[in-house]
Amino acid sequence: MINLKAHTRIALGYFFLVGLLGLFLRSFFVTAIPANYRYVVHAHSHIALLGWVYIALTTLIYKLYFPEGEKAKTYRRIFWFTQITLLGMLFTFPFTGYALYSITFSTLFLFASYLFTWFVLKRTSEEVRNTYSFRLIKAALWYLVFSSVGPWALGGVMATLGKDSIWYNMAIYFYLHFQYNAWFIFALCGILFYFLEKRVLLPKKRVFDRFFYLLNTGVILSFFLSVLWVKPHWIFYVLAGSGAIIQLLAFADLFKILRNFWQDRRFDFPSFVKLLLLISGILLAGKILLQLLSAIPYFADLAFSFPDFVIGYLHWTFLGVVSLSLFAFLWLARLYKVPKMAFWIYFAGFVLSEAFIFYKGISVWAGIPVFAEYFVVLVAVSSLLPLSIGIMFFKSLLTKNQHLS
Template identity: 50%
Template sequence: MGVLLRLYVITSLPFNYKFLLHAHSHTALLGWIYLGLTTLVYKCFLESAEKPKLYKRIFYFTNICIVGMLITFPIQGYALYSIIFSTLFLFASYWFAWFAIKHIPAHFKKRFSWKLIKTSIWYLVISSIGPWAIGGVMSTLGSTSIWYKTSIYFYLHFQYNGWFILALLGLLFFIFEERGVQFNSQKLKSIVFLLNFGIIFTFFLSVLWFQPPKIFYVLGGIGAIAQLLAFGDLYFLLQNQFSFIKEKFDEKSLLLLKIASILMVIKLIMQLFSAHSYFAKLAFRLPDFVIGYLHLVFLGIVVTTMLAFLKYFKLLHLPKSFVWIFLIAFFTTEALIFYKATAIWLGLPFLSGYYNFLTVLSCLFPVAVGVLFFKQVKSLYLSA
């Protein structure tokens, strides 16, 4: 679907661009990242609760909702059937949240890793306020209202800053705890406070596009600084454990984790700059900066870290060919997206055949995922 969206710019295609964009974003976030994270959370924390039948019901119901969105969004966009399936998915996520919090085994409850996971699940629930609000906004104020985009950004913000990133941090600390690594409890509390403070206040950065009062810029900037401090503290806390990480993760997973760490620093710096009115207006005027930023977070930080953890817990094989094709696709397409925005911003010469290059390089993503998928099928066949 991502390739078709890129292809749409260079040739006429018999589909609605916005409809497919909705399908692409929903399937990528919910069908890939959400399922990956919930699988990891179940594997680490909930498998010992011995409720496999209940979890399977949640899993199958969730997949029915995702397939429903995959089929209906390209056909009708936001309309009756796609809204039904996306609404049912919200209930599926609530079902999983209830299942996780209700059935977490007692020996996990006081662990720092579970506190992070539990908080991330609450952010998952909070993020759903966005989709609920969209229906009301569209029926009363319409899709041109500032509240329409704000509802979408509210959802995205608490998904990736809250649910995705905190869940991944929780899984990282689970690995440390299982290996007997201990940390200063006061330092952990300080980091959690800064993380949550940053998550809540950086939401104000998501509404700067409509040029709100100056206080919004100040609050967003404070949130960006809090996140920067939180991850700075986290770096120094984990500094002594880098040798442990090198020992426990294989070469491919380590590469993915290193890339995710570098991109996280870039993300934090970009957030800090976006608190300035000039850069906030620039991002609104040049949406490629926003598109590049979102792909940087989802593909460069969340997916790479999730893949490393799926490999660590033996839930996924990571072929070297997949890793390299995926990384080439990611870095080249990101470079082109940011180049276009920068070229327009600074008046640089525009690359001839830009859209053709972007489309061809985007084709590497389904090739990479195809390699990943068939390697899993092959390994399952051989082990059967």
């Protein structure tokens, strides 16, 4: 029998390291640090996406679709192979950046993700394959595989055109888009529908099909939002804007579905889980509106001219929409119950750091200097994130058998 709570603790451990690395990065602007900033950024981003989020999502998917530890031996091998690749990246990227060993471990991670995709798509039972939730999970896994086109292309671009080529950034944006907006979002929606299905809370098939196809279409077309910084032909603005609008329609459908179920007595999620989902939903609405704005040429230029806006958006999605949803679903799956005090410290750190990041972006755009102690204050508020995640992680180690209800 696999101890999936231990796997959840490993995911939280990665999240704690991500918080520490993020704080370390912000300290570069306060004091001299004998390290390579870009190298640490690579470690921070890889462990954030592939450590915390990937491990949490794959643990949840296994827990929900392989009851009683079915196919445990295969899953365990894939899990530990994945850990080797993650630790390899953690101990190479901060010291070498993109070099032989870090590239080797990140490439091996891609193979680990392919193995997990194969495992889920081939080994799940027939009875779940036509459920709404599994259709979303299946799409999420295919987008996970599709996103890897970016890293594969990156090597060829670096070898032939170099880092200064627009195709270098395009490969990165391709990867990030299909990670953040497809793999993460589809997987979270699939997990949400799983818990609705267990409570016999299902929309009509035509309602779900509309949501599903709109979301797929919107995700694919909204990739073109990532190319607007090169000022392409007008047709790309049309495609990007269409993608953003279609995504908006898809999530309007999702919110409508949830609104119809929210007061149903069968929607018996714990009150704090409902609060987490409500906050996640509000942040998701903000994310969609930011994407919609970025389809307008003026705001597209603004986003790519001032990196703070892009950093703020990525953290909004990662720390807000994705991480809060993961807290809720890990609780519902009886894998981890987030301590409320630690959560509110986390949420304060998230809100304050986002406010300061966007404040700097707006100040630079408006030509107004930021206040003298800006970076010191940013480090101070950012310290709330590793502090809160550290509390979550170490408390999970001390309460391994906590009762989740």
